[in-house]
Amino acid sequence: MQSTFTRTLLAAALLASGAGAQAQDKFTYMTNWYAQAEHGGFYQAVATGLYKKYGLDVTIKMGGPQVNILQLMAAGQTDCIMGSSDMQMMVARAGGLPVVTLAAVFQKDPQVFIAHEGVKGFEDMKDKTILIAPAAQRGYWLWLKGKYGLQDSQTRPYTFNIQPFVADKNTVQQGYLTSEPFAVQKAGVKATTFLFADHGWTSYATTISCLEDTVKNRGKAVDSFVKATMEGWKSFLADPAPGAALIKKDNPNMTDEQIAYSVGKLKEMGIITAGDAKVSGIGTMSEARLKQNYAFLVDHKLVDPAKLKMEDAFRLDAIKATKVLP
Structure with missing residues (x-):
């Protein structure tokens, strides 16, 4: 007891x-x-x-x-x-x-641009179609325009689908370092990723x-x-x-x-x-x-x-x- x-x-x-x-x-x-x-x-x-x-x-x-x-x-x-x-x-x-x-x-910030093979930097994107989401227009896009001379006329909507990029070598698209580059790689496309943060985006x-x-x-x-x-x-x-x-x-x-x-x-x-x-x-x-x-x-x-x-x-x-x- x-x-x-x-x-x-x-x-x-x-x-x-x-x-x-x-x-x-x-x-x-x-x-x-x-x-x-x-x-x-x-x-x-x-x-x-x-x-x-x-x-x-x-x-x-x-x-x-x-x-x-x-x-x-x-x-x-x-x-x-x-x-x-x-x-x-x-x-x-x-x-x-x-x-x-x-x-x-x-x-x-893991925001990136993904470009086809041969693009060496943001300066090489001035003749490219650039796919970005509307929210980017009030964020990093303002910085990119000011620093690298990119133009609003180059942009088209990014729909979170990599197929337009895969199909057209004259395009650049936005992405997240840890996501879209992986999808592009899996699609068999040779591409280069540019991390904004490593170029001055704070x-x-x-x-x-x-x-x-x-x-x-x-x-x-x-x-x-x-x-x-x-x-x-x-x-x-x-x-x-x-x-x-x-x-x-x-x-x-x-x-x-x-x-x-x-x-x-x-x-x-x-x-x-x-x-x-x-x-x-x-x-x-x-x-x-x-x-x-x-x-x-x-x-x-x-x-x-x-x-x-x-x-x-x-x-x-x-x-x-x-x-x-x-």
Whole structure:
């Protein structure tokens, strides 16, 4: 028979266990596309229990081409979102949505141009048809025009289908370093990829962005999410298998081959670990670079400085305190 003392200890243990379970704070993060290796650190933090380690019960929701994640966050359908870039989030803030960016996983924006064999640089694209999505017209395309003299008359809509590029050697198309070049390679086309970030494009990508009220009212959960996520990315780059399994569960069309290619490119090109991340940690954002990006938006009249002060669009204390070195 158990003594009264033993029964009391067991009861206390059960209560503590129940309290620990209740302490798991539900938190939702929505990505900007279907599940893929480019979201790996978030899935890894779920798969390996890192979020639970910090008291969070995290759900990762997929975005997609027809999903407006900004609107869904404004409607309370998710706590935070994956912004495509810090510039995108600044434009949204200037437009009236009180969004605040806390970190940027990608130190290099993976946006690329893909050209057929023989094109040596952006200067060689002046006589090419260039396929870009409409959103690019209010982003990197402005930079490319100013730096390399490309013209609006060259552009045609990119429909996220590589076949027009494959069929016409006089075309250049946009892409994501970890995605479209792989599809072009699989199609048997010899092509060259030009990463904007290696030519002076300074935008951060893959942000953690939340509404101001969320940051204010759920500060502990938000800070924990930032820290666990960066640990998740470090873990994913070391061994992507746990995160990859969840990615394929959410997106059954994703293949092991595509994941392996994407992870390889993330590592090879230092998308996550380059620059300031080497010293300040994964997800870091420098105020000097943010000022540069803000100035670009102001100069191109994408942001009215009377409606947005740069410092209102960011809160960097969580990522500065995290410092998960690659």
